[in-house]
Amino acid sequence: xxxxxxxxxxxxxxxxxxxxxxxxxxxxxxxxxxxxxxxxxxxxxxxxxxxxxxxxxxxxxxxxxxxxxxxxxxxxxxxxxxxxxxxxxxxxxxxxxxxxxxxxxxxxxxxxxxxxxxxxxxxxxxxxxxxxxxxxxxxxxxxxxxxxxxxxxxxxxxxxxxxxxxxxxxxxxxxxxxxxxxxxxxxxxxxxxxxxxxxxxxxxxxxxxxxxxxxxxxxxxxxxxxxxxxxxxxxxxxxxxx
Amino acid sequence: xxxxxxxxxxxxxxxxxxxxxxxxxxxxxxxxxxxxxxxxxxxxxxxxxxxxxxxxxxxxxxxxxxxxxxxxxxxxxxxxxxxxxxxxxxxxxxxxxxxxxxxxxxxxxxxxxxxxxxxxxxxxxxxxxxxxxxxxxxxxxxxxxxxxxxxxxxxxxxxxxxxxxxxxxxxxxxxxxxxxxxxxxxxxxxxxxxxxxxxxxxxxxxxxxxxxxxxxxxxxxxxxxxxxxxxxxxxxxxxxxxxxxxxxxxxxxxxxxxxxxxxxxxxxxxxxxxxxxxxxxxxxxxxxxxxxxxxxxxxxxxxxxxxxxxxxxxxxxxxxxxxxxxxxxxxxxxxxxxxxxxxxxxxxxxxxxxxxxxxxxxxxxxxxxxxxxxxxxxxxxxxxxxxxxxxxxxxxxxxxxxxxxxxxxxxxxxxx
Ligand SMILES: Nc1ncnc2c1ncn2[C@@H]1O[C@H](COP(=O)(O)OP(=O)(O)OP(=O)(O)O)[C@@H](O)[C@H]1O
Ligand SMILES: [Mg+2]
Numbered sequence: 002x003x004x005x006x007x008x009x010x011x012x013x014x015x016x017x018x019x020x021x022x023x024x025x026x027x028x029x030x031x032x033x034x035x036x037x038x039x040x041x042x043x044x045x046x047x048x049x050x051x052x053x054x055x056x057x058x059x060x061x062x063x064x065x066x067x068x069x070x071x072x073x074x075x076x077x078x079x080x081x082x083x084x085x086x087x088x089x090x091x092x093x094x095x096x097x098x099x100x101x102x103x104x105x106x107x108x109x110x111x112x113x114x115x116x117x118x119x120x121x122x123x124x125x126x127x128x129x130x131x132x133x134x135x136x137x138x139x140x141x142x143x144x145x146x147x148x149x150x151x152x153x154x155x156x157x158x159x160x161x162x163x164x165x166x167x168x169x170x171x172x173x174x175x176x177x178x179x180x181x182x183x184x185x186x187x188x189x190x191x192x193x194x195x196x197x198x199x200x201x202x203x204x205x206x207x208x209x210x211x212x213x214x215x216x217x218x219x220x221x222x223x224x225x226x227x228x229x230x231x232x233x234x235x236x237x238x239x240x241x242x243x
Numbered sequence: 244x245x246x247x248x249x250x251x252x253x254x255x256x257x258x259x260x261x262x263x264x265x266x267x268x269x270x271x272x273x274x275x276x277x278x279x280x281x282x283x284x285x286x287x288x289x290x291x292x293x294x295x296x297x298x299x300x301x302x303x304x305x306x307x308x309x310x311x312x313x314x315x316x317x318x319x320x321x322x323x324x325x326x327x328x329x330x331x332x333x334x335x336x337x338x339x340x341x342x343x344x345x346x347x348x349x350x351x352x353x354x355x356x357x358x359x360x361x362x363x364x365x366x367x368x369x370x371x372x373x374x375x376x377x378x379x380x381x382x383x384x385x386x387x388x389x390x391x392x393x394x395x396x397x398x399x400x401x402x403x404x405x406x407x408x409x410x411x412x413x414x415x416x417x418x419x420x421x422x423x424x425x426x427x428x429x430x431x432x433x434x435x436x437x438x439x440x441x442x443x444x445x446x447x448x449x450x451x452x453x454x455x456x457x458x459x460x461x462x463x464x465x466x467x468x469x470x471x472x473x474x475x476x477x478x479x480x481x482x483x484x485x486x487x488x489x490x491x492x493x494x495x496x497x498x499x500x501x502x503x504x505x506x507x508x509x510x511x512x513x514x515x516x517x518x519x520x521x522x523x524x525x526x527x528x529x530x531x532x533x534x535x536x537x538x539x540x541x542x543x544x545x546x547x548x549x550x551x552x553x554x555x556x557x558x559x560x561x562x563x564x565x566x567x568x569x570x571x572x573x574x575x576x577x578x579x580x581x582x583x584x585x586x587x588x589x590x591x592x593x594x595x596x597x598x599x600x601x602x603x604x605x606x607x608x609x610x611x612x613x614x615x616x617x618x619x620x621x622x623x624x625x626x627x628x629x630x631x632x633x634x635x636x637x638x639x640x641x642x643x644x645x646x647x648x649x650x651x652x653x654x655x656x657x658x659x
Contacts, residue, residue: 085576096571115577
């Protein structure tokens with residue numbers, strides 16, 4: 002099933018007198034349960050595209066359909082609702098609330114979804130267990146390692162059972178071993194049936210995906226399936242993903 | 244459907260409160276400093292209303308002890324703008340004037356000559372300096388509403404015989420007789436020995452100032468002239484009590500006529516005496532209350548204004564500091580109004596906390612003030628204070644909260 006359908010979108014930023022074309026004439030379709038990596042040099046528009054896909058931003062031109070609904074026509078509140086229920090964000094810098102513990106961070110999307118306390122706590126706890134953090138539930142972000150913080154962020158992205166996970170350089174701030182653990186987690190999540198779109202500029206990371214979209218100067222340069230896809234081994238997994 | 248909507252609003256309110264509380268706790272010192280203006284504002288508004296209520300109650304009590312239907316014929320006009328040097332040149336009012344007046348006056352319930360001095364009063368080791376000493380006749384008590392804890396007022400025989408008997412006010416008695424009853428004890432007034440024949444119940448209050456009988460001593464007028472004042476030099480006041488409040492005007496008119504006759508004034512001559520009334524006291528009192536009210540409102544308004552500016556400022560800082568957090572919240576589904584209410588709640592909670600602290604301070608202060616006049620915190624004052632705090636919080640939080648709510652999520656997330 003087709004989840005994302007963008008046609009000829011462009012994003013133009015006005016900086017003083019100069020028009021910056023962050024995206025130009027980009028068309029892309031992404032189906033349910035795809036695993037897509039977006040690659041490209043710095044400044045090529047990867048983050049801009051991700052923000053668009055994640056309904057954080059709307060295109061200057063072109064059409065964006067999310068689950069057959071035209072996003073360009075939605076109000077701010079409707080966009081917030083889509084972000085809350087259909088999209089899970091994972092950021093390079095984790096972006097957890099520093100003063101709240103892991104459980105409360107994971108609960109947050111459910112709070113905005115208006116889910117009552119008991120169910121919320123239970124689901125947040127389960128999400129933390131699923132990413133292997135059952136013994137870190139009441140730790141604050143500054144009491145966690147980088148990898149653990151990113152797992153909290155992933156648990157937060159997953160907790161409301163979104164249609165897609167958008168990860169903008171999720172391993173960018175992690176060492177390669179920890180990065181590999183996070184990628185294993187993504188693999189598990191994908192296997193469970195989720196749609197994952199991740200931005201990276203590391204070929205090794207991108208190889209986890211089944212499809213790579215390459216951007217250059219705001220245009221899609223290449224859109225190809227990965228021939229020798231890397232499947233992480235579950236043997237050395239520390240994660241008990243159910 | 245509607246109940247569902249209310250549910251969501253209540254839910255968001257509760258969650259918002261929790262978030263606000265966390266934010267306030269994270270910056271305890273800053274939050275407290277921000278609250279100072281509100282604390283001062285709220286405590287002053289509560290204290291002001293409490294003080295006015297207290298002053299009012301004690302004034303009413305005091306004024307009725309003095310009797311609202313009493314006229315005071317004096318050389319001086321008590322509450323007037325008339326030039327004092329004019330009155331200074333008036334002839335003094337003498338005991339002779341009084342006797343003539345008392346004989347002719349038909350309307351009064353009672354009349355009494357009064358004069359006073361200030362003397363040291365001693366009982367054993369207990370000494371009070373500068374006690375107001377009233378000399379009068381036994382009829383004086385009929386011009387007041389005095390009630391007695393013990394004993395009675397001196398009687399006609401004692402008065403006419405210029406005996407050494409004294410009636411003491413409640414405050415004086417409290418200070419002199421630290422152990423046991425003071426009745427029939429002998430006290431020294433200005434070195435002269437007197438027997439205490441009566442002790443007054445607490446009558447008035449501080450607002451009456453020198454009118455307050457609680458701090459006074461009453462002795463026969465003949466005795467005061469014998470030992471403490473020279474009858475030839477001093478002037479006296481004639482207290483005249485009307486039969487009832489509705490007769491005051493008639494009694495006053497009669498008193499003025501008789502006094503002119505007694506003083507031998509020709510028709511073209513001005514009065515060389517004044518007939519005073521407590522209305523003057525009342526207008527004095529109203530001025531006092533008015534001043535307190537204006538000062539209180541000024542302090543309240545100013546500190547609430549400063550407090551509101553402070554809170555607005557701190558909320559702007561808070562929004563700036565938490566730009567990234569706002570971006571994250573928006574990314575995971577917070578709506579504009581969720582962010583708006585989060586910050587509005589935060590500033591309201593700060594103000595309400597400030598209001599509570601202010602209230603607490605006002606309660607403590609009013610307990611301390613209770614030593615001087617009866618106070619009790621009014622429920623209405625509490626409600627007003629808390630609503631004022633809440634409104635201040637909402638107004639101060641409005642602009643910062645709106646700024647936060649309309650932040651662009653992408654920009655906010657990029658903010659470092
Ligand atoms: N708010 C903005 N205002 C102006 N120009 C912008 C804005 N956001 C992005 N751009 C420009 O758009 C282009 C694409 O930016 P984007 O952040 O999408 O790149 P990226 O591919 O994610 O780069 P990186 O790998 O460094 O993260 C850049 O040239 C950037 O300068
Ligand atoms: Mg980027």
